[in-house]
Amino acid sequence: MQIPVEGFMYPNEVELQWSVLIVLYPFLTGLVAGAFILASLERVFMVKAVKPTYRLALLTALAFLIVAPLPLQLHLGHPERSFEMYLTPHRSSAMAMFGFVYLWYLLAVLVVEIWLDYRHDIVVMSQCTTGWKRLVYRALTLGSSNISERSLHIDERVGWLVTVIGIPSAFLLHGYVGFIFGSVKANPWWSSPLMPVVFLFSAMVSGIAIVLLLYMLMCRIRREPIDMGCVDTVAKYLFYTFIIDFSLEMLDLIHRIYEADESFRSLDFMVHTRLYLSQVVIQILLGTVLPILLIGATQVLKLAEKQRKWIYVVAGCLTMIGIFAMRWNVVIGGQLFSKSFLGYTTYKMGFATREGLLTAVVLTVLPFVILWVLVKLLPPWPEKNSALSSVAVAAHGAD
Amino acid sequence: MKIFKDAGHLFRLASVFLVGGVLFLVLRGFLVPSSFGQYGHYRGNAVKEAATQPISYAGHQVCESCHADILEVKSKGVHKGVACEACHGPLAKHADDPASVQPAKLDTAVLCFRCHEANLAKPKNFPQVVSAEHSGGAPCETCHQPHSPAIVAVAGGSQ
Incomplete structure (x- = not known):
């Protein structure tokens, strides 16, 4: 399989070694840690x-x-x-x-x-x-x-x-x-001392969001009324954690921009091209800013119960997509550029292979x-x- | 002691962990090789086992003891630092019994491009060509003598 390469890559950088399964691993452990917290x-x-x-x-x-x-x-x-x-x-x-x-x-x-x-x-x-x-x-x-x-x-x-x-x-x-x-x-x-803290808070965000969604789903399946006091409180903690998570990610970003070390131009180019959809659109705008605004609206506006439920469902789903995108951008994004900072490769995901899409879905x-x-x-x-x-x-x- | 009676289930839980821990240690005793950690984080006996592997490469000194004519040509060209078996492959068996074990004939149209196919990652002063444009699939030895590849007689200059 020919992998499209742009610019110069060292030979061992052309093919990605860490696949979608390595994206899935921090995503799953994050849900564990978040749900437990x-x-x-x-x-x-x-x-x-x-x-x-x-x-x-x-x-x-x-x-x-x-x-x-x-x-x-x-x-x-x-x-x-x-x-x-x-x-x-x-x-x-x-x-x-x-x-x-x-x-x-x-x-x-x-x-x-x-x-x-x-x-x-x-x-x-x-x-x-x-x-x-x-x-x-x-x-x-x-x-x-x-x-x-x-x-x-x-x-x-x-x-x-x-x-x-x-x-x-x-x-x-x-x-x-x-x-x-x-x-x-x-x-x-990847190399940043902020990484463990960012991972931790994003884990809390995803874990709280999945439990919120599962609780609402199970109430619906069991035809039981949703305890709105409970989901409102969970959403409040999701909001607070999300704010900290987003602040940490932005701190990391601002620090990188201000520091502008020798890798910056290459990484900046990558974010504006290959990672634009997954990072800027899905992770930051749809998966972070929008759910924060949605849940934030429930904190400052007096919304009806039905509206709050819908907002929690939409915001929860967007959060899950956003956190998965964050894992994707870290794991896959970190392998798309050359250590020479002169080229970029492409991730080709298989379908029914050991590390393919089907395996990830299962x-x-x-x-x-x-x-x-x-x-x-x-x-x-x-x-x-x-x-x-x-x-x-x-x-x-x-x- | 009522406290022990009411906490009895915790002692049972602790027993499960204890039995699991003991089973693990017993299993570990069987599964970890005795020589593990002798020299480092690996099985010490692996070093001895590796040392008993049959030798595949004879080494260029052995080759040169018989092929002095080739050494003469090679020592004057840019390939003088390339060991014989880097191209010809492991030939200890041939060195042991030259008459009955003959090295395979090499296909220079493939072999030479393992090193000399153009790649940006290679140093600029390293001789490299785009094979399709340079030779069109013809064996390199049509023009170059592999043991001393400079085309002095034909082109009147280096490659």
């Missing part, structure tokens, strides 16, 4: 208004975290080799240490917090269900059916501690992704399938839980 608002920072999204946010984080390493494994081609990270840890490599960051976050934070929060429901459901479901729930109880008030209080305290540990862990998980790019000193598009849809299974297994809705609880109490009474 939203969950922590209720648990640690006592923002009670967002409680309806708490469990959904945790399950969303878990579903996306399970899929997050798959793009990397598909990209590398030998998934069985990823286990080597644990067997022979390479402490001087940030990429190699990812395995431990991932494992810590998955097992020590997310799984433990979900288990502690759902333990009461798991015990109840292990007594109310039959067949294979009963077996699954019984396995999840780890053989303990103690749901006394005191044991649940202990769960609450330990869960709080896990969330407190989880917040810096979430920062570490996504800050690390930004660090990987920010520490590539040979690439002026990996994007997969977390939603996992989330659907998780929601079926561990319903985040209080109504259903209370119904089950009364059944369990009745069952205990009959015993």
Whole structure:
């Protein structure tokens, strides 16, 4: 396949080594970190208004975290080799240490917090269900059916501690992704100490937006009324986080323009040509400025409930597109120009290939399938839980 | 102790992690080669295994011990710094048994352009041509002698 090249590229720069799957990886981990931080608002920072999204946010984080390493494994081609990270840890490599960051976050934070929060429901459901479901729930109880008030209080305290540990862990998980790019000193598009912070705040933006959208979607599917107090509060936090994220990105941009180092003319040309649509139009105008204005309008204007709902849906979708575009522009944009600053290459994405569009679409849809299974297994809705609880109490009474 | 009774499920959870950790350590004991880390972040025995690989390249000194006539020509041209096997490929077997193992005849229409096809990334003073325009697919040896490629006799000057 002939790759169109403009100007001069070194031979090893013509073909992009990091594909759309590497775009997907920070996008997915960002959703994990953002969703978890939203969950922590209720648990640690006592923002009670967002409680309806708490469990959904945790399950969303878990579903996306399970899929997050798959793009990397598909990209590398030998998934069985990823286990080597644990067997022979390479402490001087940030990429190699990812395995431990991932494992810590998955097992020590997310799984433990979900288990502690759902333990009461798991015990109840292990007594109310039959067949294979009963077996699954019984396995999840780890053989303990103690749901006394005191044991649940202990769960609450330990869960709080896990969330407190989880917040810096979430920062570490996504800050690390930004660090990987920010520490590539040979690439002026990436090399910036601001990169981990920008990645972190964009992760929070995308995570909050996806939980907002999922909550509204699930309310509609379940034909339940949307808790407007909740979505208004989530939107408010989305707005604040977005402002910080946008300010950081603009700070980075202004700093680059003012500093105007030897790479500036080349990168500036790239932004005005090859990246114009994906960066200026999609990322900045449609994916950042427009959603900020839309959500900002809900903060300053007294809009009707229906209008606010539509604005949140539109702004949420635009935010997701904008954050994906940001990942795209970082990963793909950073490989389009030559280190000689004299030429530009083109990214040709395959379709049904190992790192093609179809694979990326499957990996994007997969977390939603996992989330659907998780929601079926561990319903985040209080109504259903209370119904089950009364059944369990009745069952205990009959015993 | 009521606290232990009510926190029993946490001890069970801790046990699951403990069992997982122990299983991992046992598995690690089996999977990580004993020589790993002997010299660096790799399997130490890999160095010994690499040393036992059969030698493919004879080295230009071995070639020159028999092909003194070629050395004579080559030492006067610009290719004097290019090792024999850079073009002819690994020929240790030929050096061991020159009679029965003969090197393949090289196609200069392909071989020479591996180095001399024009590319902006190459230094300006390095001889390079656009193959399609320069020779039209004809073997380079039609005009150039590969061991000393300057066309002195035909064109009366360097290339």
